[in-house]
Amino acid sequence: MRAEDRALVDRFADALAAEQGAARNTLLAYRSDLASAADVMGVLGDARAEEIGKLAGAWAELSPATLARRSAALRRFYGFLVDEGLRRDDPSGSLPRPRTVRPLPRILEPSEVDAMFAEAEARAASGEPLRLRNLALLELLYGSGLRATELVSLPFRALARPEPFLILAGKGGKERLVPISDRARTAVARWRETMPKSGTWLFPGGKAHISRVRLFQLVRAMAAEAGIAPERVSPHVLRHAFATHLLANGADLRVLQALLGHADIATTQIYTHVDASRLVELVNRVHPLARR
Known part of the structure; x- marks a missing residue:
């Protein structure tokens, strides 16, 4: 140049x-x-x-x-x-202007997510530290919709306070509230009990925290243990599942946008494909003409 x-x-x-x-x-x-x-x-x-x-x-x-x-x-x-x-x-x-089509996200059925949790919980019942870690990872991916980078870089004291949310700096350094369920808090607490109290990262690996690649491998391994084709599952697929299942159960699109940390609601709207029948039913139920 x-x-x-x-x-x-x-x-x-x-x-x-x-x-x-x-x-x-x-x-x-x-x-x-x-x-x-x-x-x-x-x-x-x-x-x-x-x-x-x-x-x-x-x-x-x-x-x-x-x-x-x-x-x-x-x-x-x-x-x-x-x-x-x-x-x-x-x-x-x-400039060349390609016509791009936003791909629909890969999703998991609620029953498949249930199967992953059932298997992860059964294996964590042994008290083996790495199994407790895997369950904590799964709880935060699906229960809170965290991005992979956000999850692996959580500090050791994350979730130590009783608040039902975390304040995270996501893409572009923008802060957002992330919901934390009681299940996730319990799973993280059980995992933290197995760790040295002077650690830096909640999910350590090598000289720093576990990598995104390692997280990807762990999630696929958990899918395989639950009888789900590993190639169908990734940390981002679980984030998609978090969004699609919330929407299918009545979550507002603007609320979902805030939870996911999307700057543009157009990015969030891609999830509306998963339950078109619910959206049609919503229009039929609440539109003024429906009451005539």
Whole structure:
């Protein structure tokens, strides 16, 4: 990347961090996408339409999601340059615009989740520390809808207080309330009793906390023990189950958005596919015309 382009990217990243509180990983992703575009075009800040047109061919083999993300990064970058008076025109109209279809989340039936809990509880009854840990992990994934990173990085004293919730810093450092059930609190307390009292992490592993990859492996192993195909289950699938089962049992979409930590309710609305019949019944029951 040319030195002048690198300077523009630095200004852009500084603005995102200062004005919008963009997280470090977000800034790194923007820098990576902009560097990829510069490698293709040869220029970045003062690129013209014909140079931007090179991206369509060079990025033809990218997945629609990756192409959409890179194009979005460039649109935001050029919008910043125009707003700052660093260029007069916005060339982003020449960017490739893939049509992306948001995939429906994989879900588990309540009976399958019940089977996982029954097996995990039976194995934890032995008092074996790692079995107590696995049950605590499962309770927090399904009972609270935690993201994998949020779960593995919980500090040792998490859930030590009696409040029925945690305050977590999720994506972008945004705080949200996470519900903690009595079941989860009990499971965590039983697991903590087996650990040294001077620990740093609630779920230690090696020199730090267990990794997201290790959590993924543990969840799949628990699924297999319950007779469920492991490839159908992951920490994120259990988060999806938390959301879909709440919605199916009458949870408000805005409440669900807050519990999941979604910035945009459009992200939460994907869960409405799981129980269309309930939504139709709701309209038939509460719409004014239904009472005529």
